[in-house]
Amino acid sequence: MSASFASRSPYEVLGVTATSSDEEVRRAYRQRLRETHPDTGGSAVLFHAVQQAWEVVGTPEARAAYDSGSGSGARGADFGGGGRASAHPRAESSSPKARSYGHPGGEEREHYITLMREWVGRGVELRDPYDAALVRSAPREIRRWLAKAIAEEETARIVSTLGIGFTVWNNVAVAKTGGNIDHVVLGPGGLFAVSSHDWGSEVRMSKGELVGEAIGDDEEPLRSLGANARALGRAVGVRFSALVVVVPDDDLAVAYEQVERGRQAGAVVIRRSLLPQLLRNGLGGSAGESIDRIFDLRSRLQSSLTFV
Incomplete structure (x- = not known):
């Protein structure tokens, strides 16, 4: 499984x-x-x-x-950066990290725990909301919030390993839309609006949008990311180099897919293991920002961005 x-x-x-x-x-x-x-x-x-x-x-x-929670179909095992992540954060090395602000996956974990408490029932003590047996018995609608939180945390972890030339702002609020962007990432490859997902099944591009068995008819991941990125860009006075949706490697049949036409043209969905390459080299394989430009963007973003 x-x-x-x-x-x-x-x-x-x-x-x-x-x-x-x-x-x-x-x-x-x-x-x-x-x-x-x-x-x-x-x-x-x-x-x-x-x-x-x-x-x-x-x-x-x-x-x-x-x-x-001990069987061969147990969820939550640590599958590394290219696959799935565990329910609990992993220790990291002491090498220089990218600058990181905000709390990746924090809102999603809060929502997961709230729903888990409601599902367990009033008056029942919830000692460990991440207990393997408890999690696997919960409805899929609840588990997907935990999967989303872990996806965001794993993206933030990957970005952190890219070094001090990168900065990531996590769970950035977008006042105009009332939404948020999971990660705003700045580095030599450009400025990226990144959304992290784990729907638990394969996804693909169709008519400029992501579709899949677990993606609801009312969900439009790319269009939502695009709307939030445009609103935030206008508010802050910046232009994103690319819109990026990150999914576990096993959930995308190809390395990445790119929107060719329409308002989301240039947006990509990419396997998690290939995210560092995209962020380092930029869309199309060429670095997109000078050092001076990165300093200017970093200062502007740092003084303007707020968090969920």
Whole structure:
């Protein structure tokens, strides 16, 4: 199963709940196999997902391990910068870091904990909202907030490793739209408006926007980022070199995709592991800002930006 907190749990794939009996899980598995089998008009991707789900919760022993957070389908393992990140921050080396301001993922973690408290129930003590067994039993709508927070934290961590030539402002408020930009990144490659996501499933570009199984019909990640970037740029008096949506490597079939036409032309969705290359070299592979220009932009942004 996918390591993302936002991905469908084995129970969700099979169409049962964590409280279903072993026999109900078994019946659901057989039914889903028939429904998704490619030979009867089903989807090979879904068919494989059903088989994976059964491997994780198909026996009482495997199911007990999964429910306790110790099974082979456990989420939250540390998959490194190119894949998924863990629920808890990692220690970093003492090498010089990029300048960093704001709290990446902070708003999302607060929202996650609020929803988790509501879901657990009034009067029930929530000792550890990141307990593996508790997280995996929560609805996907709650888990996706944790996945989003971790995605932002991982992007901020990656930028921090690029050195003192870079500056990142995290969770930047955009007064005109009432929204925010996950990261404003300044470096030799230019000034970037960056949005970090983990939908827990594959995404792709279609007609200038990101689409995917877990992206809602009312979600427009690129258009939202573009609107916020334009509003912030006008307010501060800067122009962004590029709009960037970062996703886990496994969720993008190609290294990156770029919008070719329209208002979001030049915007890209990119695998997380390739983000350093883009930020260093700029869009198109050539560095975009002189040292003097970087100093000027940094001073202007530092005096103007506010945080969520």
